[in-house]
Amino acid sequence: MKEYHFDRISVICREPASGTDLSAYTVKKAGEPLRFHRSLPCYSETPLHSMKSLAEETGVGTVLVKDESPRFGLKAFKGLGGSYCMFRILCERFGLDYAAADYSDFLREDIRKACGGITFVTATDGNHGKGVSWAAKMFGCKARVFMPKGTVEARRRAIEEAGSATAEITEWNYDRTVRYAASLAEKNGWILIQDTAWDGYEQVPAWIIEGYLTLAEEIAGQMNGMFPTHIFLQAGVGSMAGGIEGYFINRCGDRPPLVTVVEPEAAACIYRSALAGDGRAHSVTGDPVTIMAGLNCGTPCSTVWPVLRDCSAYFCACRDDVTETGMRAYANPAGTDPAVVSGESGAVTYGLVQVILRSEELRKLFRIGRDSVILVISTEGDTDPEGYKRITGKK
């Protein structure tokens, strides 16, 4: 393992290990959430853009961008996890076989009535809570959502507007807010639907991560037999990154992609854990400040930590201006490339790719060349419209 420091980024470079259990992220597994999501009236596949002009200009094979801004009208991918997890919890509660059931079963009058008595609770930086609020409304349930201090009011309001939740901003950081939501679930008999795992709380986050696999299945279908050589995945707790990484390592077989886990410098808990090199996940404590609100998490998700630790080739901690670069590059694309509306937590991987492609030294370090097939996910749209306008100059 080697660590490098550059102007705007720090990079850990290592040889991925083999032998990690990836059975939770197979192509077969990914078919289950996709089948459920397809049964939702508002489902449609999000676009996978090929940035041909950027690839041509920078001399690489292909740059692909999965654009999650239109997902379910929520401006972020997160609703995939919350909705699938809620489906699995409710199937269990009502004795439905999840492998045969779909959303239409929840339109039955008796089930709908019983759903009205169920309350879900969660902590969120924004997008997960919005997904939970939306999914709760869809299933006819209630939801309570708690957010860390410093959350912008627009994100809180967006959660309430998205569905049936009431949302509150607490006085604490993200990790402490998660503990608060867990304590309320225990006290009130509510169901905790949290998108990160810890010892003793594994099933719910596992279903949320499974829900994210719809995203991976869609990408694989849209790539039409092509395999990515490089995947850049942004991480908060790492649930999304770990799930998608596990899926593509499985899917690509003996041609595994080089995966980079990308975090904000201030809250780089996965980077710090990799650097510690003792195999364990470590937390970033205190009150980290970053404009990448969705990535501002202090503790890696225990379920996916082994995947991130063993399968990733690079870990990258980025200054906030890297995501600003990404947001502007998406908003002002090269040549005939499509414009993508991408928020602070959505654009950091594209910003990093821009930084890498324009430096010979970094291209070499990341082993990027003429045949590289680079995949990034723009995980959110302008979830903070004011911030988006300030950074890109666009509405």
Ligand SMILES: Cc1ncc(COP(=O)(O)O)c(C=O)c1O
């Ligand atoms: C837009 C966006 N991208 C990425 C992430 C990271 O997901 P995870 O916390 O699973 O690492 C989040 C998390 O909230 C997010 O909101």
